[in-house]
Amino acid sequence: MTATHTLREQTTARASWGRIWAMVLRYWYVIRSSWPRTAELVYWPLVQMLTWGFLQSYLAQTTSFAAKAAGLFIGGVLLWDILVRSQLGFAVAFLEEIWSRNLGHLMMSPLRPSELVAALIIVSLIKLAVAMVPVAVLAYLFFGFNVLGLGIAFAFFFLNLVIMSWSLGLVSTGVVLRWGLGAESFAWLIVFVFLPLCCVYYPVTTLPAWLQPVALALPPTYVFEGLRGIVLQGVFEPVLMLKAFLLNLVYFAAGFAAFAYFLHSARVHGSLVQMGE
Amino acid sequence: MQKPTPATNGRTGPPVEVRDLRKVYGDVTAVDGITFELAHGTITALLGGNGAGKTTTISMLMGLVIPTSGEARVLGADMARERHKVLHRMNFESPYVDVPMRLTVRQNLEVFGRLYGVRDIKGRVTASAADFRLVDLLDRPYGKLSAGQKTRVSLAKALINEPELLLLDEPTASLDPDTADWVRRKLEAYARSRGATIVLASHNMAEVERLADRVIMLESGRIIADETPRDLIARFGRSNLEEVFLAIARRGAHEAEALT
DSSP: OOHHHHHHHHOOTTOHHHHHHHHHHHHHHHHHHOHHHHHHHHHHHHHHHHHHHHHHHHHHHHOHHHHHTTTHHHHHHHHHHHHHHHHHHHHHHHHHHHHTTOHHHHHHSSOOHHHHHHHHHHHHHHHHHHHHHHHHHHHHHHHOOOGGGGTHHHHHHHHHHHHHHHHHHHHHHHHHHHHGGGGHHHHHHGGGGHHHHTTSSSOGGGSOTTTHHHHHTSHHHHHHHHHHIIIIIOOOOHHHHHHHHHHHHHHHHHHHHHHHHHHHHHHHHTGGGSOOO | OOOOOOOOTTOOSOSEEEEEEEEEETTEEEEEEEEEEEOTTOEEEEEOSTTSSHHHHHHHHHTSSOOSEEEEEETTEETTTOGGGTGGGEEEEOTTSOOOSSSBHHHHHHHHHHHTTOSSHHHHHHHHHHHTTOGGGTTSBGGGSOHHHHHHHHHHHHTTTOOSEEEEESTTTTOOHHHHHHHHHHHHHHHHHHTOEEEEEOSOHHHHHHHOSEEEEEETTEEEEEEOHHHHHHHTTOSSHHHHHHHHHHHOHHHHHHTO
């Protein structure tokens, strides 16, 4: 038996978790190696939280509604940042492969697309924790807003927001796979089109009648409606979370299908071998 | 010098079978119906000018590009449809594809070892580092290495799973002569000792003459020559492969051969 055969015995095509773990390690090494990147993860959520927190404090002094609705803006911005940071965490981890001209090696390796997606999901959660835990703590210290005070509702909000972020991440990375770095801005900006539509800071009824069905077709809308229900009426409506979850299942399936389609299209058009910085 | 007989290690079926392979991008035909088979333990060079179809052919062998028609089978698998059955038995190196810059050499080898399902990663990384003179570089970021050092890391990565099939795209491009020679010796030793099959695309004719058992020359996506370097040089009546290449590039295969 040759050394090649011996090594092949140790080498299996089914080491799926091993490959996912390899990719998580790869991204973790990048996060660990650069403190500016870690600081960058916290920077914008912190700026946003402080801005909206101070605005809310000011409004609370001048209007009775804002005084009654303490936490409406800070809660909104924290939940919104969960969606944004998770989507960016997913997409930017993938962009790292193109910036470092490593995509060819990955696509040529036994790593399967589903394993890459699983790794990106895990990394998005790690980046989210790095970004949002300090910001949530500071929101409590500065403005007395305890996101965990939302109780079980927070778990449902979090779940629905991260699933939506992964769906957006799948579509945006798929577009970059197919069209290369020319479409990079799409990965950075896609989530922001949902800021006005998901009614982060105002009720759905604020939108024009023709736009409301669009808002109600988006899972995050139910999360922000749910937040307002808790802050303004002290009521948590599980049915809103169920609707969001069911919509999320559809969005995630569509996102994965889009990613698979764009990957196939990239192999047809030869764009995988042309990518680089 | 007569090259040693390739080792097959008892394997059956060619490691690479290409049948009527064609790739069309819009109105450009990159590869135009090529057919060839490679034997186990051989080193085959794909030659041709820019745009001849070398990279597209290698990309189809890796499954990164889906053919318009025809078939590329590697280690028995159709690379358009079932490449994941065999990707752990192959590997790839190119100076135009990097490993992550911010990761250290050790981290890179560890990550790729895990991706390829190699057990005893630490032992394998240690052995690779010794083999490729990387011991002192293990904890330095890949992005801070010189071109020659990067090539040694890329080769260590390409051999981390001791592949049966190794695809190389210009493996010594932009290397100084000493490092390039070291790389060639490494590749030659690997292929001969492991019975591995190597396919390389190169513009360095001296390299091809030294390493390759067989040359497949492409022009406008078609095979215009497929023989040993020695036979090719003899057929065109030249003294080395570089002169053959230049003659074909400037006059076309038929005219260059007619002039002999």
